[in-house]
Amino acid sequence: MLSSLEGKFPPAILALADGSVFIGQSIGAAGSTVGEVVFNTSLTGYQEILTDPSYCQQIVTLTYPHIGNYGVNPEDVESNKVQAAGLIVRDLPLLHSNFRADRSLSEYLKAEATVAIAGIDTRQLTRLLRTKGAQNGCISALNAGEAVTQAHIDAALTAARAAPSMAGLDLAQVVTAPASYEWGQTEWVLGKGYGTQSAPRFKVVAYDFGVKYNILRMLAERGCQITVVPAKTSAADVLAMKPDGVFLSNGPGDPEPCDYAIEATRTIVASGIPTFGICLGHQIMALAAGAKTFKMDNSHHGANHPVKELASGRVSITSQNHGFAVDMASLPDTLEATHISLFDGTLQGLAFKDRPAFCFQGHPEASPGPHDIGYLFDRFTDLMAKAHG
Numbered sequence: 221m222l223s224s225l226e227g228k229f230p231p232a233i234l235a236l237a238d239g240s241v242f243i244g245q246s247i248g249a250a251g252s253t254v255g256e257v258v259f260n261t262s263l264t265g266y267q268e269i270l271t272d273p274s275y276c277q278q279i280v281t282l283t284y285p286h287i288g289n290y291g292v293n294p295e296d297v298e299s300n301k302v303q304a305a306g307l308i309v310r311d312l313p314l315l316h317s318n319f320r321a322d323r324s325l326s327e328y329l330k331a332e333a334t335v336a337i338a339g340i341d342t343r344q345l346t347r348l349l350r351t352k353g354a355q356n357g358c359i360s361a362l363n364a365g366e367a368v369t370q371a372h373i374d375a376a377l378t379a380a381r382a383a384p385s386m387a388g389l390d391l392a393q394v395v396t397a398p399a400s401y402e403w404g405q406t407e408w409v410l411g412k413g414y415g416t417q418s419a420p421r422f423k424v425v426a427y428d429f430g431v432k433y434n435i436l437r438m439l440a441e442r443g444c445q446i447t448v449v450p451a452k453t454s455a456a457d458v459l460a461m462k463p464d465g466v467f468l469s470n471g472p473g474d475p476e477p478c479d480y481a482i483e484a485t486r487t488i489v490a491s492g493i494p495t496f497g498i499c500l501g502h503q504i505m506a507l508a509a510g511a512k513t514f515k516m517d518n519s520h521h522g523a524n525h526p527v528k529e530l531a532s533g534r535v536s537i538t539s540q541n542h543g544f545a546v547d548m549a550s551l552p553d554t555l556e557a558t559h560i561s562l563f564d565g566t567l568q569g570l571a572f573k574d575r576p577a578f579c580f581q582g583h584p585e586a587s588p589g590p591h592d593i594g595y596l597f598d599r600f601t602d603l604m605a606k607a608h609g
């Protein structure tokens with residue numbers, strides 16, 4: 221017997237587009253979900269991962285075998301809801317324990333209408349994804365008392381094969397804020413032990429392509445007063461706010477179809493305003509400068525990825541979550557590579573040679589993950605301080 225959950229939870233099926241089928245238990249909502257199946261190797265941080273908008277339309281497999289040990293709390297969220305299309309874990313401990321927890325992972329998944337499967341061999345699944353590359357998949361979670369039939373399996377396989385490819389999908393538009401808002405006066409920044417708001421020193425406009433709260437917290441901690449704007453805000457509207465700096469957020473999907481953001485970024489960077497981009501924001505900045513992006517065979521999702529800063533030789537252990545990357549060979553003369561991944565040599569950081577603008581592919585805000593490369597936020601505030609003279 222693979223799982224101690226058998227008999228305690230209803231059955232669930234994971235079907236992949238390549239025809240692979242796994243049978244386990246449903247630990248979330250009943251129903252079915254489709255998405256690109258990816259794996260994340262972080263040992264902790266399942267709540268941050270589930271609520272990271274960059275996982276929109278992706279089903280996340282967690283390779284660490286026991287997920288749910290410390291339950292769920294109202295504070296460790298990276299957005300206002302679960303964003304991942306589904307969750308796959310090896311084992312769900314039946315008891316959770318943490319002083320901050322207010323419920324179990326399973327209760328949370330049900331409340332968030334998130335379909336999730338446990339009790340499958342996630343090592344086998346990970347090897348399959350690692351060998352074949354990202355696959356679309358479907359989790360079909362049955363109701364209590366239902367048994368898995370061939371018809372259920374066939375329906376899940378058909379749904380997996382019908383799911384759209386991530387390449388070519390503009391999902392920033394799907395997850396972005398519907399209207400501008402001010403960050404910094406909320407409970408997420410003040411008073412919960414998650415950093416404090418320093419006296420505002422800089423006015424920053426942050427493009428929301430699917431922004432993670434911890435990016436905004438870390439900017440606020442450094443004295444940034446932040447106006448978050450929707451993905452399609454024009455450069456003219458942003459420049460009219462007279463910001464000291466512009467931030468381009470992380471986000472889901474393929475950067476290439478985000479032509480509105482690429483165009484706005486081109487104007488903003490050319491204006492000479494200090495500009496900083498993370499993940500999707502980094503890819504958009506590269507595209508704005510004329511570089512190319514591509515879909516990786518093996519995407520990066522984890523909290524232990526070594527990244528080297530080329531100028532100093534300094535190696536940081538970083539948090540990563542991306543399936544596209546900037547093609548190093550496509551960099552125009554105006555861009556300089558600043559960081560590379562020590563896992564596969566792919567590009568991790570860029571700087572514009574003649575503008576105060578730079579960007580990073582990984583996640584300096586971590587959440588979850590190590591804070592080794594948090595110095596990039598200081599680099600952004602240093603650029604703004606310098607621009608002030």
Ligand SMILES: NC(=O)CC[C@H](N)C(=O)O
Pocket residue numbers: 274469470471472473474475498499500501541542543544545
């Ligand atoms: N975390 C992110 O911003 C991800 C960027 C992009 N969606 C990718 O997968 O590469």
